[in-house]
Amino acid sequence: MYDEVTIGVRLRALRRWRGMSLRTLADLADLSQGFLSKVENGKQPLDRRSHIAAVAQALQVSETDLMGGPHLTRDPVQSEPHRTIPAVRTALMTNTFTAPATDRARPLAELVAEMVRIGRSEYGHDEVAVKLPPIIDELHVHVCAPADEAAHRLALRTLIEAFQSATFLSKDLGYTDLAAVAAMRAHDSARILDDPVSVGKAATLRIHTLPTGARDLRLTAAESAAEAMEPHVRDDLDVQVLGMITLVASLIATLSYRYDRAEHWLAQAGDLATRTADDPGANWGAFSATNVGVWRVALATERGATGRPLLDLAAGVDEAKLRPRRGRHATFLADVGRGLAREPRTHREAVRWLRRAESTAPHKIRNSTAVRETVGVMLQQAREAAVGRELRGMAARMGVPH
Structure with a gap:
């Protein structure tokens, strides 16, 4: 029964499909043959992201192929959130900065207030998933036909927050490709705004959703984003955005086995945390x-x-x-x-x-x-x-x- 659902069973099937011995896979992934044998036999979990990325790369498959896609059960708590994904997908794929998917929108101030409540986790997960697609639709209306330049920029900044929610909603449920689309939409918004905070926010999402196997690219992107943001830190929000970039950089360095760099960025994050309130509920990104x-x-x-x-x-x-x-x-x-x-x-x-x-x-x-x-x-x-x-x-x- 257990063999039907483990990563180990998928690992064995993919390895045999590639015509690869356990020793060859171990050498390519730089992992021990004994460890991989235990994974295949359900005696040890394959749960470290660096190991998953190494094995997937060695097998020349996606991490989703190895880990399995979104898993649905009869449990409504587990399965119900997946019902909201089609609406999120539609909102991300049908809106553009020149042609919104709807022609009506609530006042911009109301949409901004809704995103603030979502950002502070004032709504439950299911509420966020229901509210998010129309917010994305309506914010595009304000981007396409803004009252003035200030409204245009505010709508774009709020869209970045909406795309952030869509990124992690999709990622949490196993829709990694959709999470990457949301992150790229945030990146597009930040390019128009061209201010350090917006660019920094979007960078954290892009780095989170880059393929884990692209270790050097991810680490370079993370460290470059931190270095680009650092000269522009002036207020609490700046500190929080830079702080989250440094944490992401420490994660990517860890996944790349660059533990010296990981400790460097984690120490930077610790220093930055002394410059803002210890209030995860209110701070951007919970920094x-x-x-x-x-x-x-x-x-x-x-x-x-x-x-x-x-x-x-x-x-x-x-x-x-x-x-x-x-x-x-x-x-x-x-x-x-x-x-x-x-x-x-x-x-x-x-x-x-x-x-x-x-x-x-x-x-x-x-x-x-x-x-x-x-x-x-x-x-x-x-x-x-x-x-x-x-x-x-x-x-x-x-x-x-x-």
Whole structure:
């Protein structure tokens, strides 16, 4: 049953399709043959993005081919968000800066206020998904026929925020190509505005959605964006945008195994965080000292951390400050759980962290390929009834045969 859904099974099928031995794949991906054997046999998860990118590149397939596309179950919490994707896709693909998809729009100030509420996570995930397509449509009306130059620029700046929401909505649900389209639309908006903050915001989205295999391109883009933004930092928003660029740069450096560069940019982010309020709920991109701590955990998990070192990092995060950002909070909890799941002795604790993540943002966690892979592998390994019951519950909600 488990073999039907694991990345390991897809890995074995793709490797055999390429006529490649496990040793050859291991050499090409610069990973150990023993590790890949455990992945293929469901004994170890393939959940580090750098490993996924390396294996996909070695096999000459997309990461979606390896990981699987959006996974739908009968669980409405998991599957319902996918119903909103066609409307988001239509809004992204049918509007242009010279021809909006609709001819009517609410006042610009009302649309701006809606995007502020979305940016601060005042709406639930389902509400955002429903509100976003018409906002994108109507903002294009204001871009095409603005009241004046100030209104034109405000509409474009607000569109960047809308495209950011569309990017991460699509990415969270597994529609990576659509996320890239939204990021490129933000990039197009920023090019017209040609101001450092807009360009910096759009750069973070573009870097997030570039193919993981393009490691050198992504790292160059991230570091160039940070260096371009740095001379223009004047106020809180500037600090927050630059801060998010430095965090993205630290992530890309980590995925590229450039741990020295990753630590450099993470330290830069820490310094910038002292220059703005520690308020993830209000700050752009949630940039704050608390969010830097969250990224430290995420990057440590990506590098293979587990056990006490990971828990010590997690203990430094003030979860109370994360609560307004439920998706960010859930990702933090899941990162800790995934790290702890790598060692059998911390499986029970891993399940507790993963269950907390699921309770915090069910739609996000039940649609997470990385969490699904971790739950599947842990379920394969589970021997004690208490652990098995918890995992079987999560497995049922995530569509993992159990």
